[in-house]
Amino acid sequence: MAARGEPVAIGPVAATGNGLRHQHLAIAGMVAALAVAPLVLYPVFLMKVLCFALFACAFNLLIGYVGLLSFGHAAFFGTAAYAAGHAAKVWGFPPELAVPFATACSALLGLVFGWLAIRRQGIYFAMITLALAQMLYFFYLQAPFTGGEDGIQAIPRGRLLGVLDLSNDLVMYWVVLAVFLAGFLLIYRTIHSPFGQVLKAIRENEPRAISLGYEVDRYKLLAFVLSAALSGLAGGTKAIVFQLASLTDVHWTMSGEVVLMALVGGLGTVFGPIVGAAVIVSLQNYLAGLGHWVTIVQGLIFVACVLAFRRGIVGELGRLLGKPL
Amino acid sequence: MTEIFGVPAPALFGQLLLGLINGAFYAILSLGLAVIFGLLNIINFTHGAQYMMGAFTAWMMLNWAGLGYWWALLLAPLLVGATGILIERLLLARLAGLDHLYGLLLTFGLALVIQGIFRNEFGSTGLPYAIPPELRGGQNLGFMFLPNYRAWVVVVSLAVCLATWLVIEKTRLGSYLRAATENPTLVQAMGIDVPKMVTLTYGFGVALAAFAGVLAAPIYQVSPLMGADLIIVVFAVVVIGGMGSILGSIVTGFGLGVIEGLTKVFWPQASSTVIFVIMAIVLLLRPAGLFGRAS
Numbered sequence: 001m002a003a004r005g006e007p008v009a010i011g012p013v014a015a016t017g018n019g020l021r022h023q024h025l026a027i028a029g030m031v032a033a034l035a036v037a038p039l040v041l042y043p044v045f046l047m048k049v050l051c052f053a054l055f056a057c058a059f060n061l062l063i064g065y066v067g068l069l070s071f072g073h074a075a076f077f078g079t080a081a082y083a084a085g086h087a088a089k090v091w092g093f094p095p096e097l098a099v100p101f102a103t104a105c106s107a108l109l110g111l112v113f114g115w116l117a118i119r120r121q122g123i124y125f126a127m128i129t130l131a132l133a134q135m136l137y138f139f140y141l142q143a144p145f146t147g148g149e150d151g152i153q154a155i156p157r158g159r160l161l162g163v164l165d166l167s168n169d170l171v172m173y174w175v176v177l178a179v180f181l182a183g184f185l186l187i188y189r190t191i192h193s194p195f196g197q198v199l200k201a202i203r204e205n206e207p208r209a210i211s212l213g214y215e216v217d218r219y220k221l222l223a224f225v226l227s228a229a230l231s232g233l234a235g236g237t238k239a240i241v242f243q244l245a246s247l248t249d250v251h252w253t254m255s256g257e258v259v260l261m262a263l264v265g266g267l268g269t270v271f272g273p274i275v276g277a278a279v280i281v282s283l284q285n286y287l288a289g290l291g292h293w294v295t296i297v298q299g300l301i302f303v304a305c306v307l308a309f310r311r312g313i314v315g316e317l318g319r320l321l322g323k324p325l
Numbered sequence: 326m327t328e329i330f331g332v333p334a335p336a337l338f339g340q341l342l343l344g345l346i347n348g349a350f351y352a353i354l355s356l357g358l359a360v361i362f363g364l365l366n367i368i369n370f371t372h373g374a375q376y377m378m379g380a381f382t383a384w385m386m387l388n389w390a391g392l393g394y395w396w397a398l399l400l401a402p403l404l405v406g407a408t409g410i411l412i413e414r415l416l417l418a419r420l421a422g423l424d425h426l427y428g429l430l431l432t433f434g435l436a437l438v439i440q441g442i443f444r445n446e447f448g449s450t451g452l453p454y455a456i457p458p459e460l461r462g463g464q465n466l467g468f469m470f471l472p473n474y475r476a477w478v479v480v481v482s483l484a485v486c487l488a489t490w491l492v493i494e495k496t497r498l499g500s501y502l503r504a505a506t507e508n509p510t511l512v513q514a515m516g517i518d519v520p521k522m523v524t525l526t527y528g529f530g531v532a533l534a535a536f537a538g539v540l541a542a543p544i545y546q547v548s549p550l551m552g553a554d555l556i557i558v559v560f561a562v563v564v565i566g567g568m569g570s571i572l573g574s575i576v577t578g579f580g581l582g583v584i585e586g587l588t589k590v591f592w593p594q595a596s597s598t599v600i601f602v603i604m605a606i607v608l609l610l611r612p613a614g615l616f617g618r619a620s
């Protein structure tokens with residue numbers, strides 16, 4: 001075995017600036033597919049996929065474009081779920097206020113956690129985010145408003161803007177699709193913006209980015225807050241859709257699942273996290289009755305992906321087509 | 326009854342002892358993590374699962390083969406360490422030259438697999454493991470009752486930690502290890518079989534975790550998830566101490582265990598979060614960790 005030498009950074013197939021047309025075509029195709037999907041598939045399943053897809057996209061913004069592996073993203077997802085649930089059920093917020101409130105809570109939390117975690121890099125960053133998320137888990141376990149082991153149940157879906165009755169699954173689906181697309185397009189716009197270019201520069205060579213005069217920590221923190229806020233958007237929406245916020249949403253297994261989704265789909269790809277979320281959520285549905293086999297299979301997928309399939313599904317596809325997806 | 330800061334002395338010392346014991350596990354586990362990280366550049370997420378495997382190996386040896394605690398203390402680290410060597414040879418060795426984060430992801434996946442298998446096999450509830458007859462009972466120290474087994478755990482953990490430190494700092498083998506941590510290529514060029522050393526180091530770190538697991542079996546129940554939450558606390562301990570120093574890991578481990586025990590006495594609600602809060606404070610004041618070197 002060769003000595004362990006210079007690390008090869010986690011990253012996508014080299015993305016060139018020219019020719020984003022195929023990505024725009026792919027987005028159009030995705031929107032079309034999601035528009036007809038409820039005719040074929042159960043809307044509740046689709047909503048679950050969309051919530052997790054947004055969560056995974058938000059996570060991927062950090063690992064794929066800044067090179068920061070957060071192992072505590074459940075903190076933002078779960079915090080938003082509790083915030084949305086509490087606001088909708090106890091304070092009687094309508095969904096159009098409950099979800100933005102939840103997103104704001106996660107963004108604020110992201111500001112604090114990010115401020116602490118960006119002091120270290122690489123492996124330490126992962127351990128710190130994991131530990132901070134675990135701290136929050138223990139806090140929620142004891143806090144009175146989370147309902148402890150029971151969680152917040154029977155969260156009302158309510159009426160959007162007083163007009164749309166969200167208790168209808170199909171209506172809820174269109175709303176979730178709109179939320180997902182808004183979040184996705186924001187991420188898409190971000191990674192192709194000058195800000196996104198700086199993030200990629202930091203990922204590729206942090207000392208060089210510093211020497212070029214970029215205040216790296218501010219860029220990292222901003223990306224972290226954005227990622228946390230969008231994870232919150234996903235978590236808050238999930239709480240409204242499934243009318244449930246529980247400790248599962250903040251547990252480290254949830255943090256692991258979102259890592260897995262991004263990894264399976266392809267770290268640092270635009271569409272990978274969406275495909276990964278669809279694969280993992282389907283897998284969970286399929287294996288739900290088989291006890292702890294879900295965990296075992298997820299673990300095996302982790303091992304297989306790291307050893308032999310590091311580009312993920314979309315990464316491999318992009319390589320075959322010769323175009324970054 | 327004597328009271329200290331309004332807390333009955335036996336309760337205070339009892340929690341202090343429990344804190345020391347938890348600290349012993351933090352110390353042994355973070356020591357193993359640090360040694361592995363030094364040479365392999367991998368944060369071994371499987372460490373918690375391997376600690377659990379140590380406890381289960383002791384349980385299986387007792388219930389399936391009739392081999393008692395002392396055999397388990399000797400054999401379980403060897404057996405679990407051997408599985409660690411297999412993992413290193415078959416899986417981790419393939420990650421050479423990749424980003425360190427892939428090591429974390431791979432070992433996280435392994436931890437899920439191992440924990441899942443044990444949960445399928447043994448269920449999620451804990452299994453009891455009796456204290457060995459030689460260590461039952463306890464001493465009345467006047468101010469508190471000291472159970473023999475708990476005293477034994479603290480003493481033997483300290484001994485193992487110090488022995489590890491001596492081996493690494495004072496022996497020829499340890500000097501190879503430290504040299505390979507600094508510059509594996511150069512050490513290899515001097516004719517030392519670095520890959521073999523990497524494998525054995527991983528096996529040793531894993532064996533330490535399993536040893537801690539056997540020690541823990543009579544105190545906590547043996548359960549498939551006993552290592553899952555513990556490993557996250559140990560990560561925080563590692564961040565607080567920094568992985569640069571072996572003695573630092575030991576001191577940080579025991580110290581944080583004691584602080585956690587004291588928190589349990591004075592503010593029980595905060596006891597599960599206190600180590601994470603300390604981690605946040607250390608990150609603000611000394612980002613490289615108490616014993617770490619700024620990179």
